[in-house]
Amino acid sequence: MATQQLVTGNEVSYGASADLSGKPFRYVKLASTSGQVALCGAADIPVGVLQNQPRLGDAAAVITLSGAVAKAVSDGSQTAIAVGDTVGSNAVGKAVKKTASGSWYNGVALEASSQDGKVIRIQLTGPQQRS
Numbered sequence: 139m140a141t142q143q144l145v146t147g148n149e150v151s152y153g154a155s156a157d158l159s160g161k162p163f164r165y166v167k168l169a170s171t172s173g174q175v176a177l178c179g180a181a182d183i184p185v186g187v188l189q190n191q192p193r194l195g196d197a198a199a200v201i202t203l204s205g206a207v208a209k210a211v212s213d214g215s216q217t218a219i220a221v222g223d224t225v226g227s228n229a230v231g232k233a234v235k236k237t238a239s240g241s242w243y244n245g246v247a248l249e250a251s252s253q254d255g256k257v258i259r260i261q262l263t264g265p266q267q268r269s
Contacts, residue, residue, distance in 0.1 A: 149189060149202075151198065153174040153175075154175065154196050158198060159191045162211075165227035167227075175188070175200060179231075180228050183242050183265050184242060185265070210225070210232075211232050211233065212247075212254075212257070215253055216234075218235070218251070219247045219258070220250050221248060223247045224237070224247075224263075227244075242267050246260060
């Protein structure tokens with residue numbers, strides 16, 4: 139089992155609680171097993187953005203630092219994302235615009251997106267809940 143450790147200035151390593159090999163640049167949350175992360179859902183608290191493609195049990199490189207810039211897969215197809223919009227996870231870990239009261243977000247869009255699957259840059263803010 140991988141334990142949390144600093145990988146680079148902005149990345150933290152966790153164990154992957156599932157096969158995330160096809161999920162780079164998606165939001166992740168802390169898993170129920172200590173030291174592991176799982177794909178984030180729309181109502182989950184995002185811990186950061188996955189930067190690699192780990193298989194089950196492999197090291198997942200996650201950018202968590204507030205103020206850090208990360209690549210994130212977006213889904214702007216339903217509601218377009220503009221530069222400066224707050225973003226968080228949808229049901230499958232993609233960055234979406236977050237405006238609803240009570241929703242969790244963890245970044246500000248540095249690039250716009252009006253399509254599903256576009257990789258954009260976001261600046262992480264740390265998990266915050268809209269009031």
